[in-house]
Amino acid sequence: MKTRMFLHLFAFLSCSPLVINAVFHTLEFIITASSQIPNFPEYLSVAYVDGVPITHYDSMSGKFSPKQDWVNKITTQDPHYWRRDKGICIGYQQVTKNDFETVNELFNQSGGVHTFQVMSGCSWDDETGEIDGWRHYAYDGENFISLDLKQWRWLAFKPQALVTKHKWEEQFVIQFYKDYYTQTCPEYLKAHVSNGKDFLTRTVLPRLSLLQKRSWSPVTCHATGFYPRDAILFWKKDGQKVSKGVEREDTLPNHDGTFQVAAHLRAADLSARYECVFQLAGVPDDIVVPLDHRVLLSNERIQAEERRKMALAVAVPLAVLVVAVVIVAAIVYKWRKGEGRLLFQSLATNFIPDK
Known part of the structure; x- marks a missing residue:
């Protein structure tokens, strides 16, 4: 401690x-x-x-x-x-x-x-x-x-x-x-x-991300990869700068000579029009990121996306397996009816590329 x-x-x-x-x-x-x-x-x-x-x-x-x-x-x-x-x-x-x-x-x-x-x-x-x-x-x-x-x-x-x-x-x-x-x-x-x-004396613009661990956690606006160090990061609500419920971290160096900073927003109503604003020395225009839950990265969203990918990873091989079973069943059925040679010729024509 x-x-x-x-x-x-x-x-x-x-x-x-x-x-x-x-x-x-x-x-x-x-x-x-x-x-x-x-x-x-x-x-x-x-x-x-x-x-x-x-x-x-x-x-x-x-x-x-x-x-x-x-x-x-x-x-x-x-x-x-x-x-x-x-x-x-x-x-x-x-x-x-x-x-x-x-x-x-x-x-x-x-x-x-x-x-x-x-x-x-x-x-x-x-x-x-x-x-x-x-x-x-x-x-x-x-x-x-x-x-x-x-x-x-x-x-x-x-x-x-x-x-x-x-x-x-x-x-x-x-x-x-x-x-x-x-x-x-x-x-x-x-x-x-x-x-x-x-x-x-160079100028490097940051990458801004909106992060949230849980649905009840503060929303973090994280800016990284910017230079020079002189920068301001803050939250706005309906066009006005917000001070209450906002905690700004110290600006920290990255390993490549750039910097990072974060500002945490804790608000009861996140449905209001919030936006994260970043100002960098020597850059006349602000960089503004509206609080949009569609782009908000959270543990819950990441876990849901991982579950979706896992389900997709299971579903695709399963679908391929079903198709393979159907093809094998068709071959066996046709073969028993004496149509196996014609079926193999049809498969070769459709699936084997021309040389």
Whole structure:
């Protein structure tokens, strides 16, 4: 439960405010340290540009690898990028492990399932030149400490974080982060945006589906395969946007660099004129899907369709068998009447193709 809460928290934190603005770019790193989670690495680091995963490192494989082909272009500006950043990942793995152990001690916890996560990144508006940054820490699904980049001070969200706050507010630590978030991070963000321009500025329209598990379940409008991430999905009733009874999920990445999102509609009367509306940055026209029970995919409908196919699968061979029995019966009957040869000639003429 704690793990799910923790990952949900950072799914929320990693989704920047929805702004339909093609000139706003982000570079962010999500780092997760964990203990006693089966089949999950003790250390995982993933970097994202505009919400698209670009690099991946984990302690199980020990590999630091690109997730997009165009990321390799960074070596033209920085030939030692891969070797250096892998070394940084390995070094930071030990740093994070130490921080994790320290926080465990602060909370008087020595065993069990625990998670420690860091979300760090910067943003750049290529129209105004404005840059910003963030650095958040969380422990077991709750905020622990964050860096305020406006006043350059640490904000402790738990009493246990006060020790860390006082330690990290030493001048050399603050100066290190100032240099990183005002220079290093924006420079790498600009380089990645330039290298991945064709990929990051493309527009891909989504596939929209209406889903329902049971007749009494909420109706889900699911949009997937779209790009960029900046999108809005909502429900309308009789032309008016509906807020009550609607739950919108976070926008999540797909493995191919596109995104998906869902909005659930719970309404007592689904006979009203509902429609799902999808808006994508850079696309002037809305994509609208009316709520039509004829196209609504549900478990009940799928099961009914499977039963129909199964009945058809049984009926067709049975019909063929009946026809075969009739033909055999006719052959036996004709043969007994001495007309077998004529019957075989007739069958050969009708069923054996000409050579």
